[in-house]
Amino acid sequence: MNLSLPSETIFHVIESTIKEYRKFAQKNISEKIKDMTIDQGMVLLFLNEHPNLTQKEIAELVFKDNASMTRMINTMVQKKHLKRSMNPEDRRRYKIEITDKGKDVLKTLPPIIHHNRNSSLKGITKNELNQLEIILGKIRTNCAKNITL
Amino acid sequence: MNLSLPSETIFHVIESTIKEYRKFAQKNISEKIKDMTIDQGMVLLFLNEHPNLTQKEIAELVFKDNASMTRMINTMVQKKHLKRSMNPEDRRRYKIEITDKGKDVLKTLPPIIHHNRNSSLKGITKNELNQLEIILGKIRTNCAKNITL
DNA sequence: CAAAAATAATTGATATATCAATTATGTAAT
DNA sequence: ATTACATAATTGATATATCAATTATTTTTG
Numbered sequence: 001m002n003l004s005l006p007s008e009t010i011f012h013v014i015e016s017t018i019k020e021y022r023k024f025a026q027k028n029i030s031e032k033i034k035d036m037t038i039d040q041g042m043v044l045l046f047l048n049e050h051p052n053l054t055q056k057e058i059a060e061l062v063f064k065d066n067a068s069m070t071r072m073i074n075t076m077v078q079k080k081h082l083k084r085s086m087n088p089e090d091r092r093r094y095k096i097e098i099t100d101k102g103k104d105v106l107k108t109l110p111p112i113i114h115h116n117r118n119s120s121l122k123g124i125t126k127n128e129l130n131q132l133e134i135i136l137g138k139i140r141t142n143c144a145k146n147i148t149l
Numbered sequence: 150m151n152l153s154l155p156s157e158t159i160f161h162v163i164e165s166t167i168k169e170y171r172k173f174a175q176k177n178i179s180e181k182i183k184d185m186t187i188d189q190g191m192v193l194l195f196l197n198e199h200p201n202l203t204q205k206e207i208a209e210l211v212f213k214d215n216a217s218m219t220r221m222i223n224t225m226v227q228k229k230h231l232k233r234s235m236n237p238e239d240r241r242r243y244k245i246e247i248t249d250k251g252k253d254v255l256k257t258l259p260p261i262i263h264h265n266r267n268s269s270l271k272g273i274t275k276n277e278l279n280q281l282e283i284i285l286g287k288i289r290t291n292c293a294k295n296i297t298l
Numbered sequence: 299c300a301a302a303a304a305t306a307a308t309t310g311a312t313a314t315a316t317c318a319a320t321t322a323t324g325t326a327a328t
Numbered sequence: 329a330t331t332a333c334a335t336a337a338t339t340g341a342t343a344t345a346t347c348a349a350t351t352a353t354t355t356t357t358g
Binding site for chain 2: 312313314315316322324
Binding site for chain 1: 211262
């Protein structure tokens with residue numbers, strides 16, 4: 001079995017790219033906002049656009065599982081960025097509200113994220129981005145297809 | 150500030166691709182080898198090819214930091230896949246050796262990984278893989294460049 | 299309607315991620 | 329050789345990842 005090392009595969013390239021982006025983005029966020037992770041920031045962005053998201057739905061959007069999301073929101077509540085209140089429509093789920101402190105973060109965050117995205121995609125054409133999306137989509141489909149077997 | 154949601158960005162696509170691959174790969178590994186993660190498997194593969202790697206070097210190859218690697222190797226030692234012994238050349242570092250149990254895993258693992266890579270890249274041309282590598286490389290470089298500022 | 303099945307969230311256990319501080323050892327400089 | 333600096337690994341603290349089991353509520357079905 002002549003297997004190339006993981007470091008020589010395309011998966012290694014994909015992984016290193018996303019890790020490098022996260023490191024870069026986190027650094028730029030931390031410079032302006034203390035005690036705020038990328039993922040927590042994304043939760044705020046999603047909730048801001050779609051206030052009725054359940055924890056489960058948010059979890060899917062940021063690639064976490066429910067258990068992680070429960071704990072993540074716990075800490076965001078502790079840090080006063082979010083507030084949990086009961087949802088009378090369906091008492092299994094919570095209504096997650098953004099506090100004033102959370103709204104402050106939402107004023108500071110967008111320009112940082114905008115800058116992160118722009119500078120990490122500098123010199124890359126629209127066409128290349130399309131290519132990227134298409135090829136990655138194929139890989140993802142291949143993997144997802146087999147998962148449900 | 151008109152910011153598109155994280156779920157609409159190329160970063161979301163990249164992240165979802167690598168997560169889907171990991172889920173797929175982990176599932177196939179777990180079916181054949183109990184109590185073995187992708188990352189632990191990669192550590193074994195790297196050590197098998199390069200027996201003199203230090204913990205720090207292994208960590209870089211699998212995108213972990215030193216602290217994580219210390220603990221990861223701790224559990225692999227506990228599970229008897231690895232053995233730590235002193236390195237008389239430089240007593241700051243260990244010599245990490247693969248045990249017989251670890252070598253058994255190394256017999257089972259390669260065909261699984263081979264299958265994982267092949268089926269997740271099915272239908273993707275050599276040219277597309279090159280494109281992918283080039284474009285991701287640009288993103289990574291953009292991010293890494295700014296990190297060291 | 300009552301029992302069964304499904305869903306949203308939580309909890310426990312264990313592993314990993316991350317940062318900062320610490321220990322032990324090596325190397326370089328004067 | 330002694331001081332200063334650099335490196336490899338560990339540890340502590342806290343957050344997150346993951347799986348399985350549990351709780352509290354709907355929803356579905358017979």
